[in-house]
Amino acid sequence: xxxxxxxxxxxxxxxxxxxxxCDASHPDMLANYATTIExxxxxxxTDKPAIVLANKMDLVQDEFSVSRLRSxxxxxxxxxIKTGAGIEELLKQMGETLHELCPTxxxxxxxxxxxxxxxxxxFGQVESIDYTEEGIVVKTRIQNRFQGxxxxxxxx
Numbered sequence: 001x002x003x004x005x006x007x008x009x010x011x012x013x014x015x016x017x018x019x020x021x022c023d024a025s026h027p028d029m030l031a032n033y034a035t036t037i038e039x040x041x042x043x044x045x046t047d048k049p050a051i052v053l054a055n056k057m058d059l060v061q062d063e064f065s066v067s068r069l070r071s072x073x074x075x076x077x078x079x080x081i082k083t084g085a086g087i088e089e090l091l092k093q094m095g096e097t098l099h100e101l102c103p104t105x106x107x108x109x110x111x112x113x114x115x116x117x118x119x120x121x122x123f124g125q126v127e128s129i130d131y132t133e134e135g136i137v138v139k140t141r142i143q144n145r146f147q148g149x150x151x152x153x154x155x156x
Contacts, residue, residue, distance in 0.1 A: 006039045016143065017049040017097050024066050024078070025059035033069060049097050052076045053090065058083050102141040106155040109136040116149060 012018055018040070022033050033052075040046050052073045054066050058080040070076045077093060079086030104127065109116050117136060120126060124142030131137075135153075142150070 005035065006042065009036070009039050009043060009045075012040060012045045012048070013043055015045075015048060016101055017051070018045065019051045019053060019094075021053045021055050022069060022076075023056055024054040024069075025056040025061075029054075029065045030068055030072075033072070049100065051090070051093050051097060053086075054078045055081060057085060099141075102143050104139065104141050105147070105150075107138045107140065107150050107153045108134060108155050109138060109150075109153050111135055113153075116153070119146070119149060 020033070020036055022029050022036075026032060037046070050073075052069070052075075054069060054076050057066075057078045060066060066076070066078065075093075077086055077090050079090055081087075102124070107116075107120075111131070113136070117129070117138065120138055120140050120142060123146035124140045127139040127141065129136065129138050137155075147154075
């Protein structure tokens, strides 16, 4: 079973961050969580930011497992997809995680490098852009993996 699970998690290698969903109503939730972490370690994915969900909270009879999960990983977002409980908190946490992955950066690009402006528009979010005599000043949020060609123009 772990091999089949491992092939499912192979895609995690390509993710910017992970959402680990635990069935809080399952009697072996903690063992399932441990297996997930073990497979993610084997895949080399434990360095990625992660959000841990304890889902099906509407079906939980004994909160001990959820409390134990909280002691292993904090924060744990308690949700019920069925009732909608915790979804707002999940969305907030996802937004914060994405915000951390895409820091606001200022670049001063040469006026001739409109290709880099296009690159920023394609892969990032432009907060402001000013065309000056010194260059094109772009304040942007762009993931680190797309910043390569921009590094020489990063404003200190």
